[in-house]
Amino acid sequence: MILIQAPFLNLQALLDGLMVGSIFALVAYGMALVWGVMNIINVAQGEYVILGGYITFAVYKLGIHPIYGMPFSFLFLFILGYILYRIIVFRVVDKDMFISILATFGISIMIQQFMNMIFGSQVETALTGFGTIFLFDHNITLALVKVFSFVVSIIGAIAVIYFMKISKLGRAIRATAQNARAARILGVDTEKVYAYTYAINAGLCGLAGSLVAMTYTLHPYIGLPYTVRSFMIVIIAGLGNIPGVLASGLGLGALEEFSAYLIGQEFRIGFIFSLLVIILVYRSKKLAKKREYLK
Amino acid sequence: MTNILEVKNVSKFFGGVRANEDISLSIKQGSIVALIGPNGSGKTTLFNSIVGTHPIDTGSIKFEDKELSKMLVHEIPPLGLLRTFQQTKIYGQMSCMMNMKISKKVSNNYFKMFDTLPKELDDEAELILSFVGLYEKRNLRAGELSFGQQKLLELAMALMNEPKMLMLDEPTAGINPTLINGIIDRLIKINEKYNITLFVIEHNMRVVMNLAEHIFCMAHGKMLADGKPEEIKNDKRVIDAYLGAH
Amino acid sequence: MKDKKEFTAIIAIIIAGIFLPSLMPVYRVQLSELWIFMVFASTWNIQGGKMGYNTFGNILFFGLGMYICASIQISYAFDLAEWTAAGGVKTFVHTVKQYFIGLPLGLLLAGIIPALIAGLLGSLILGLRGHYFAIGTLGIGIAAGEFATSVSIWGGGQGMTVPVWPKVDGQDLEILGGGMNFFYYLSFVLFIITFFVLRWLFSTRFGLILTAIRDNEDKAEAMGVPTMRYKVSGWVVSAFFMGIAGGIYGNINGYIEPTEVAFAGATFGVYMVLMTILGGKGTLWGPIIGALIFQVFKEFFWTFFLGWQLVALGFLIVVIVTFFPEGIMGWLRKNKPEWFGEVIDHKARLAQVKINTDD
Numbered sequence: 001m002i003l004i005q006a007p008f009l010n011l012q013a014l015l016d017g018l019m020v021g022s023i024f025a026l027v028a029y030g031m032a033l034v035w036g037v038m039n040i041i042n043v044a045q046g047e048y049v050i051l052g053g054y055i056t057f058a059v060y061k062l063g064i065h066p067i068y069g070m071p072f073s074f075l076f077l078f079i080l081g082y083i084l085y086r087i088i089v090f091r092v093v094d095k096d097m098f099i100s101i102l103a104t105f106g107i108s109i110m111i112q113q114f115m116n117m118i119f120g121s122q123v124e125t126a127l128t129g130f131g132t133i134f135l136f137d138h139n140i141t142l143a144l145v146k147v148f149s150f151v152v153s154i155i156g157a158i159a160v161i162y163f164m165k166i167s168k169l170g171r172a173i174r175a176t177a178q179n180a181r182a183a184r185i186l187g188v189d190t191e192k193v194y195a196y197t198y199a200i201n202a203g204l205c206g207l208a209g210s211l212v213a214m215t216y217t218l219h220p221y222i223g224l225p226y227t228v229r230s231f232m233i234v235i236i237a238g239l240g241n242i243p244g245v246l247a248s249g250l251g252l253g254a255l256e257e258f259s260a261y262l263i264g265q266e267f268r269i270g271f272i273f274s275l276l277v278i279i280l281v282y283r284s285k286k287l288a289k290k291r292e293y294l295k
Numbered sequence: 296m297t298n299i300l301e302v303k304n305v306s307k308f309f310g311g312v313r314a315n316e317d318i319s320l321s322i323k324q325g326s327i328v329a330l331i332g333p334n335g336s337g338k339t340t341l342f343n344s345i346v347g348t349h350p351i352d353t354g355s356i357k358f359e360d361k362e363l364s365k366m367l368v369h370e371i372p373p374l375g376l377l378r379t380f381q382q383t384k385i386y387g388q389m390s391c392m393m394n395m396k397i398s399k400k401v402s403n404n405y406f407k408m409f410d411t412l413p414k415e416l417d418d419e420a421e422l423i424l425s426f427v428g429l430y431e432k433r434n435l436r437a438g439e440l441s442f443g444q445q446k447l448l449e450l451a452m453a454l455m456n457e458p459k460m461l462m463l464d465e466p467t468a469g470i471n472p473t474l475i476n477g478i479i480d481r482l483i484k485i486n487e488k489y490n491i492t493l494f495v496i497e498h499n500m501r502v503v504m505n506l507a508e509h510i511f512c513m514a515h516g517k518m519l520a521d522g523k524p525e526e527i528k529n530d531k532r533v534i535d536a537y538l539g540a541h
Numbered sequence: 542m543k544d545k546k547e548f549t550a551i552i553a554i555i556i557a558g559i560f561l562p563s564l565m566p567v568y569r570v571q572l573s574e575l576w577i578f579m580v581f582a583s584t585w586n587i588q589g590g591k592m593g594y595n596t597f598g599n600i601l602f603f604g605l606g607m608y609i610c611a612s613i614q615i616s617y618a619f620d621l622a623e624w625t626a627a628g629g630v631k632t633f634v635h636t637v638k639q640y641f642i643g644l645p646l647g648l649l650l651a652g653i654i655p656a657l658i659a660g661l662l663g664s665l666i667l668g669l670r671g672h673y674f675a676i677g678t679l680g681i682g683i684a685a686g687e688f689a690t691s692v693s694i695w696g697g698g699q700g701m702t703v704p705v706w707p708k709v710d711g712q713d714l715e716i717l718g719g720g721m722n723f724f725y726y727l728s729f730v731l732f733i734i735t736f737f738v739l740r741w742l743f744s745t746r747f748g749l750i751l752t753a754i755r756d757n758e759d760k761a762e763a764m765g766v767p768t769m770r771y772k773v774s775g776w777v778v779s780a781f782f783m784g785i786a787g788g789i790y791g792n793i794n795g796y797i798e799p800t801e802v803a804f805a806g807a808t809f810g811v812y813m814v815l816m817t818i819l820g821g822k823g824t825l826w827g828p829i830i831g832a833l834i835f836q837v838f839k840e841f842f843w844t845f846f847l848g849w850q851l852v853a854l855g856f857l858i859v860v861i862v863t864f865f866p867e868g869i870m871g872w873l874r875k876n877k878p879e880w881f882g883e884v885i886d887h888k889a890r891l892a893q894v895k896i897n898t899d900d
Binding site (some may be wrong): 346365366367369372373377378380384387388389393397401405407409410411412420428429430431432439443444447454474477478481 | 746749879888
């Protein structure tokens, strides 16, 4: 039907999807990191993204070009994540996962409210003025800021993965993820590892948020969809499957764009949450055939 | 005497690992049979295959002539076949008495869900708990029992369910050695008095020799040898398997 | 000890419930909310507390019940689409007879239809465990709100109004003292019924199996328990009472909005979890105590924390969940086990296993 008859529409949706998906993948990687290392699902993930976005927006409001907001967003969220870990999150790390879900949910509510109070509830964007290029005789619109975001996301992801492989902290993190007890015995300060992991995740979210601020829009209450997206990507790709996370992130972005064309932008959020349920149920039914369940 | 359990050509692979390869065995109703073999030989996997914890890749498993291999885990105990776990599984937050009371066998009738538990259940539970020596601990939370005590609780819970056949995974592991004779005595009594067939995974050779009428030995996922205790004791293949000649 | 305390508490609640609206007529809405909250927490407790399946999705049934009840109430006398398009009340007025046939019918279906949906969806959703179940049900709760925003017959994002309390000769109908009182007593009665149903349910095999599923679902299956049957049945019970609660609340609130009132996942959906944990999940009285404390604090601090309410809520969640996960009942159980008929016999702790081989 419409998909087949409009190849440019397809291509547009695909390109837009890949570009937004790269941001999703970045956030998902951070979530997988925290989940894999500390067995926590950070429900405040989306709020970290949006907060990072607001930091860049603040930079923009000060008259500075928003791309200079990126390091600020990363740094601010990195520090905030570290502090939140040391005050709150460390208390729920070894408890039932539901407790940590609720605790991070509480954090997310507090952050939402602070953002609402400080920045107001209107939709905002940090304009970059990067312009657009047109391809295929004006049939495809390529917003350059989206291309920019895509590139930054990819570079960011590669940088973190490299960091994990090469640096001492990165290796300590990976060791702790595999076996915290063994790591401790070998002298790794697991509490420090957890704190830095959580901080790195927050920083990544901040960076992603910076890109969101420039490329899309910000609003105090659109954090949860980002959280849900990253959760979905992680459960599709599986913890520790880095290329999988990237691919799933891009795939989800594309899927969202296509659905937005087909059923309308207003259903985007509903689509995301329904997709979550569908994926979970499908996965669990498949496992049930082997008489297992999602762990 | 009929075979209460017939396992024919059962295989289970986990990816490349051949946990069970072409296993066949049969168990006579009313007997006590042991399953031995070095660690990793696939004994617990075989138990899991029989009671449906995972589906099997090939073969058939018949309990009293009913095919088990396509059934779900919860559909098998009503037929009279129960298993206990190597790593004990009990209801940790509930008292031993509660653990016992909900282990009672009930009919599949939907409305039975809403029955109040009858008073006689308490008496029956206490009887069985004292049978396994846990009477004094009956009101403690099951999670507070030691590993060995939990093993006894599992046995008691299984008995509460009126099984025809019990599959016990290392029933004496973690039990104080001074109690093991008592356990052997209990198991023989269960078998003689209530005519419950026993299929036991065991590492303790003394227990195996004193208990079993017939022994199956596995190694590397395959059935290695079977026979009477005296035969198995002297079987070179069995000795090699344990001492790792290969 | 336990029974006398319980008996006193029940009597106290019944007396309070009957007389409070006359003593504090200003707070009738908040009091109605209190009983509704107790239904929230008590039904959430079936899944979250007793069974260990923490759901964020029970709000689905609340919202559905709300819309269904209002729809029945309205369409019994008028055309639903016209009503929502017109913004309701001004053009359409129910007669007394229409109102009092539409309402009970609406409430009944508000309970039955969500219960049926729970029965149908149950085997799909309740196959998920742990955090997958939690996040999956979160998805359901929010998706429901989002989709309701596009149902135009229900007023879409603008929502819809609920039929007004009927007037006789220009005056509000005087049953039980008017509409406000009427719905107050409805919520109170709903809570009382829910309480006694749950009290009975938890005393049967059903209640025990739920806790067994919580403690070790694999063991229950290995012992022959058809666990899905129990899980779904529990959800159906929750859905039924949540649906009726929704129908009543819609009438109290006067209008229904998809994401803030009906499928209020971010507020009510979270409150029900918080209240139960605060009071002590897994117990009969925990949710009730939790709802009471929560509602009192919420109303008390609402005026204090103007603008900061949600920050306070977030903070509260973090504090309760981090420092107080066992809740009040849990704390009581530890410090006053006699109240629960649990006597920790130290002799029992130290007793050795004694197998008497003579018998």
